[in-house]
Amino acid sequence: MAAAAEGVVPTLAIRSSVAVELWSSGGSKLPYEHKPNLPREETKNSRSICFSPDGRYFAFSNGLVVKVLEAGKDQNGTWPIQCQLPRPKAFYLKFSPRGNYLCTWEHYAITKDRPEGAPNLLVYDVATGNEVFAIVQKNQTDWEPSWSSDESIFAMVVGGEALFYDLGPDAIKGFASTTRTIGGSRGGMLSLGPGHCPPFLAFYTPGAKGAPSMCKLYKYPALGQNQTVACKSFFQADRVEMLWNKRGTGLLLLTSTEVDKTGASYYGNQAVHFMATKGDTCSVPLSKEGPVHSVKWSPKANEFVVVYGYMPSKAALYNLKCDVVFDFGEGPRNCAYFNPFGNLIVLAGFGNLPGAVEVWDVSKREKLANLKCADTTFFEWHPNGEWFVTATTAPRLRISNGFKVYHYSGALLHETMWPTGQELLGIEWQQYPDNTFTEPKITKAKHEGIKSSQPEASKKAYTPPHLRLLKEGKNPEKYLPQPSIPGLTLTTGGGAGGANNKSKNKQQKRNRRDVVNNVNNGGGVAASDAAPPTGEDQSLQQQQQQQQAAPFNKSRQQQYHQARQHQTENAADQQQQQRNHNHHQQQHPQANGQNISEKDRKIRSVAKKLSDIKKLKARQGQGETLELNQLNKIEMEARYLDELKALKLSA
Template sequence: MAPPTLLLAVRGSEGLYMLTGPPHFTENIAFQRDSGRNCKVFSFSKDGSLFAWCNGEQINVVNVTSNKLLHSFDLPKTVCLEFSPQGNVLATWQPYTTAKDGAAGLPNLQVLDVKTGKCLKSFIQKKMQNWCPCWSDDESICARSVNNELHFFENNDFSTIANKLHLQKISDFVISPGDQPSKVAVYVPGSKGAPSFVRLYQYPVFGGPQAALANKSFFKADKVTLLWNSKATAVLVIASTEVDKTGASYYGEQTLHYIATNGESAVVQLPKNGPIYDAVWNPNSTEFCVVYGFMPAKATIFNLKCDPVFDFGTGPHNSAYYSPQGHILVLAGFGNLSGQLDVWDVKNYKLISKPQASDSTYFAWCPDGEHIVTATCSPRLRVGNGYKVWHYTGSVLYKYEVQPNAELWQVAWQPCLDGTFPAKSVTYHTVPSKVPNDEPKAAQAYRPPALRNKPVTSSKLHENEPPQNMRPQSKGGDKPLSKTALKNQKKHEAKKVAKQEARAEGPQEIAPSSPVLNAVHTVTPSVTSGDPEVDKKIKNLKKKLKAIEQLKDQAATGKQLEKNQLEKIQKEAALLKELEDLELGI
């Protein structure tokens, strides 16, 4: 059976319409364009069969295949729409208002039956944040957060509350994806010196202190982001504070925690200091990618043991996007970055392409795992509004720019169920296209007139780190080394390097009173580079490495090290590499 033809919905001041494609894009005439300027929101159902939108007068629900109007609802002020996973229910939200005399306002959250068009239930939901009820994938349960409680409804029967989970000051929750039994991750912020915590429960077992499948407590968390993997076996928790009390970051402070349903938990150790911009699960649920650290940021893939598997090095990135099939990863830099896209084959860890999508405010994979849409939308950016459809090899296949004085507000692919588009083999050859890519070339750095006729020096503000495979390999094959064997191998290689350096530099006398250093940091003659700054860096690096060796000796004797001391030890490899590069230049 051939895969279905996909749609791309577009909403802006020019109206609401749909395009068919890829690879060729034309307006879908079967869907009658809504040319009004007041279209506030639209939404597809999870399987892509239903489409709903509010045009400022009413909500319309259509069947995408037949384009038949199923229902219209008189809710003109609706600004949020969402279908339940099976498409049986449509949830709508309007801003909450009170009467002039101070009386309570009318319910503003409506739960509508898509088949009959009847309102199943109305609720008062004052805040837009977390406005939508949360369903399990089979819609057997639905939950809302109400006054320190989670209220659970079963089989879309909203007349009675089937179960309750009471925890003081519940701030956020997420129901796991996938089949039964459903699990619930809940977050409770800390107060009065008590830590924040995230707990995992299996519905409906909520009672008793041992009911939780897993529990993770931590400090420094004003808010969290909860990310289930697709198999519902683990959750990533990005904990954020509004203010970094150390003053190191304007954006507050973030930490990343891993919690599994079998009770295991860990803090994901990130080797570079700075904010966590993004964390995303691979759809195969066996690994996740994190983008973190002060610019240029690092991006690293971790396995389920929270061990690094592959480091993409540093670059202008602040977000990551796996393809729906999980075989391609895009590292992107949007917002205040230039819009560079690094497209990687994550099976072979090979770079496919590096297109430039300047001024993009939106990015989304097509369900086919081959095409990408990027868009510049208002109000984030009010000039240059438009969208482009790319092939992952870097070709622009379709481009549209709105007319002057017009705005683009939203674009979205029609969703498809998992398995509709199987993964295809990755190609590294750029797909041909008739659409010119008019991305502006990177501007050259300013050079004063006195230097314009002289050779360009290769000085950089930041030295980008190259990609690195972090999975250790044995000499005899692909089987990873054990921790002990890996440690012995590193010691052996360090001694070998030290002996080679000693032979190359000739014999030297060590004063009787001088301490004998570890072989990694063998005392070498004081060879200068002629540049005081370089000599100073080399001296400081050796000092840091010596301190790391002392910490490692303390750990070997059984002493419990502090967190900052462990972080110093993790930086040893980077310091050794930096020292080697500096000494090679002498």
Template sequence: MAAAADLVVPTLAIRSSVAVELWSSAGSKQPYEHKAHLPREETKSSRSICFSPDGRYFAYSNGQAVKVLEASRDSAASWPVVATLPRPKAFYLNFSPRGRYLCTWENYTITKDRPEGSPNLLVYEVATGEEVFAVVQKNQTDWQPSWSSDESIFALVVGGEALFYDLGEGAEKGFAGTSRKIGGSRGGMLSLGPGSCPPFLAFYTPGAKGAPSMCKLYKYPALGQNQTVACKSFFQADRVEMLWNKRGSGLLLLTSTEVDKSGASYYGNQAVHFMATKGDTCSVPLSKEGPVHCVKWSPKANEFVVVYGFMPSKAALYNLKCDVVFDFGEGPRNCAYFNPFGTLIVLAGFGNLPGAVEVWDVAKREKLANLKCADTTVFEWHPNGEWFITATTAPRLRISNGFKVYHYSGALLHETMWPQGQELLGIEWQQFPDKTFSEPKITKAKHEGIKSSQPEASKKAYTPPHLRLLKEGKNPEQYLPQPSVPGLAPSAAGGANNKRNNKNKPRGPKKDVVNVVNGGDADSTPAEVAPAGAAVPPGGGVQQTPPVTVPEAGEEQQQQQQRKHQSQHNTPRPRYQPQENAADQPRNQGQQYPQGQANGQNISEKERKIRSVAKKLSDIKKLKLRRNQGENLELNQLNKIKMEARYLDELKALKLSA
């Protein structure tokens, strides 16, 4: 089986802004590329591509029609067109389980000629290209009809009512008429289970007027009200997603509400419920509050994984009794993907998360690899269970479009980036029947890979500008605003060379100043204050001597009259008014307002310190919240969080002090 599997090379279907094409590789080795014999059609209007579940057919839309191609068994032969369907507006495509039928869906529209609207869900027989069924299906999210595994039963919900069509051998009506119906209410959903034939089926009815929502299991064709196999009721469910395991013996229900009335979550409220065809039902226990990001069944059908909770989210593996068999811990992730054999699982954080990818060995419960796949919008396992593909596609992201193929050990095997001006819209691997590939042997050995051509994001923590200056050997204090120092004039506290302080300083009359120290005029420079013959210490500084002024004729009398006038009117000097005579001012009169008075409000020094410490604690609280949500903080932000205990002690001491 392994030798035969090595000869099977899955084809890669690619939809871009310029063409739809198939890529392949030489043998089982990389790289993937477009081969001359593989189809390629230039089109800017393709909306959908789709492989049949067995990989036999490939369908795509080109804006004029839907074409169905048949896969060639000879890897060197072309893929012939077997059907061309007249559906120029087809938006979605979906094959039946065995590929006999192709379903197309397009947006529902009405016209003057047909105010009731034309059928927008159509079913075609692939072999003949004949339309066999058409109906109006307005719902876009759950438009797909449901099939049994052998394609003998076709079912869908129209107007809240489940309709069943028998297509097996000997069936009289086929698509012409329904064989059975289940009544319900608008918003109902139906899902046929895989595996056994005739199948089990689940029918969901939303609650109304205070009544709970309900999901019932039936064994086709016994669809009577008293013939239910299992029944599960629950509140808070605006919609439900039904997930069957591969055998069709277990069903998971992911229920959700559009709005969380408690206001705790932007994503509404979610819950997970389990139903078994043996009649057992239960709610899946979740140990952390928050949304349910992802629920996936293992292909082995005996386990499932749930990713849930506020970031960093939790991931846990459950058995069929809904018991946790393994906890993957917490991390920034919202997706889970089992490989086709259920031996490996990838836990990842895509979308608004940074793209961390963890590869786990399910049997041994150990992590095999950690890698970063930023901006991933598409993830899919290769049918061989060893490789997986990640892609960045438009319109989710319109830059850095391309795809990469990885080995489960984290080695990059292939990379293709889209040229500028073009967009990668979709990518999909060809599927194959079960047992085409043998189960791979999982080891810890590192696979040899290639180096990505894309620049890696810097792993260095952000360094603020003032810390960068320290690394360069510069003093950052001269580039930062300086606090006022008691005893110095406000302008002197900022430094004589502080351009920001000097720019806004009012200009006073020019004076002859011999020396200014501790309260003198900060506009003076060493060239101005050092008279001829003055003693100058080493380094060019001016020797500290008592300030002396040399008044001009008549200036002393003017100054006395000015001081007398100010004292009579009790008018304080402006805070930054230049002092006419430094010798007449006390040394500690650098600030003209009483201590603690600012902007017209009396604030004590103690209260100012309390406010400052409280502000720092508030900032730390916000940083911790961002860290708990999975955001990567910078080094200086982490250091600030470490100072929380010190600030708490300082705040406590300030409040206890007299």
């Protein structure tokens, strides 16, 4: 087990539909549970929980205020309130890198008193609880401001322009005015790299009017146009995700488009690009077509993994030269998670995939465990690098909510399922500074675990009933009713069916029952009255059954073939009628009222998209958390309005 400082036991923060609470354990032998010394507050309106990166503070919203608690110094310590912030509508919470500031974001709203809208992104000093910065930030995605690792620089993008604030010794004055800016266009993004002080930074500018999108690296405070450290241009990028390695020396850009204009992909186009602070840039080679599902840096900062391609997807490990150093092969996966030390990686298929989880030893390039974590909506490694937690949370899934803690060998260490009528909304492990835990030694030894209370899905393939009887050596016709053929009435002695379907069905059942009883009972003798056949009697009885059943079987075969021939002829007639109908529609489209111009089709399509956006915004206004693709769709509203206006004005 990974060694740790004396008394360090990470707590687990839990947000549910009834409370916010902290759970803890006494180590690997005891389950996680709520202990009397740990905080618990009953609330049905909590929307966010958050630990500071160093684990000193824990913040949560309760629908009235945002509370910031100071972590207990030991396992028996208390968690006193550090400060309370008057933000009843806080939707997201985010600490600065050293935990000295807390940023809150809430939905942007316009009121009669403030038609321009009130600031919805605020920054508070955790030590005093005082507000030090406030601004309007309408975007729900990428709302977080950017910080340098030592918190001396605060930066964010407003209206496409990057604004920088040098905080210095007097942070309050530092937040008052910008010290530097970088001009850009609407949709620009900014990210300060970790590690270095002053930091490297990346600024992304989207392309327009045929020009490519651009990402530039700078070394703060040299932000001139001719002072770029590296530059990478690319087309097909409606959105960019910027991922720094832990040292702040390498940057990965995951670019994506909403729609593939060629129509080849439902997911749009995605690509991965690499930029280094030494000036190197390149595109990451992907050997299989399809979307990029996940891109993650190793905490060692010298490798990264990409999961990509149509299912079954591929996963590959790359070095800083963007060469593939190991191929994990193909499988049903769309996620990758390195443990805090980078010596283990989990490849998993969550969301619409069945939940297969693979645990790999990164240094030895070998698989350690395979397990199934169905319906997983959340995954996180424990700070010790040996355990991980999986959870099923609402609103993604509102049934079977709960969480499980696993050892990397696949052993289940803990399981908690939520009571019926309650929902698990969020879960998060307390973080710690680097070097609190030591890197664990990876072995193939199977860790002892517990048995899950959840029923496992059957691994046996489904076998239809008639095949089950065949496997048992029985005759299916003797135990199962014969399949009915449309339009075919089984009769004995040439009798016909009734005048309607009901009478035909009844007659079929009667005839089938009479014939089967006749065959089974040897010509009308009841089975209960007959003596057990032996020797010659048994042979004679079998011959009688075969002779009596033969006319019926022959008659049924003839009727079956006649019905099949009749069905085939009807199907051919129907196909010919359909072809004639389609040909008529092509020659005379106005006969069906389908003579719609291409312009009208486009107008209807754009109007439908705007109607969907209006519904999404209404749901968002009610406090519902939207998916990423839904948020991106809302951001396209202005473009659709312009397109609709242009279509209506065109001749």
